[in-house]
Amino acid sequence: MHKRLVEIEIDDKDLSVKQHMEPGKVLVLVLDGQKGKAYRCEAVKHGLTIVETTGGKSKRVTFEESELC
Numbered sequence: 001m002h003k004r005l006v007e008i009e010i011d012d013k014d015l016s017v018k019q020h021m022e023p024g025k026v027l028v029l030v031l032d033g034q035k036g037k038a039y040r041c042e043a044v045k046h047g048l049t050i051v052e053t054t055g056g057k058s059k060r061v062t063f064e065e066s067e068l069c
Contacts, residue, residue, distance in 0.1 A: 005030075005041045005061050032058045 008017055008029075017038045019029060026043040034057040043049040047065040051058060 004063065005039050008038045008040050010036070010038050028061070030058055030061065034058070 008019060010017055015036075017029070017031065019027070019040060021027070028041050028043050028049050028051070030039040030041075030051055032038065039058075039061075041049070041061055044063050044065045046068055047063070050062040050064070052060050052062060
């Protein structure tokens, strides 16, 4: 199974992340200061990319895709 959400590296010195733009893609970055982790995923082409939180912490990313008629 293809995993859409990918953890990305955080610079320990200043807690920054380095992420390049990818031509033709919309990328979503989730920077979770509660867990001290960072994630990236590609937004769906048509539909919703939803970052869900619980108690101020990231819980999951939901992808709702649709097609244009």
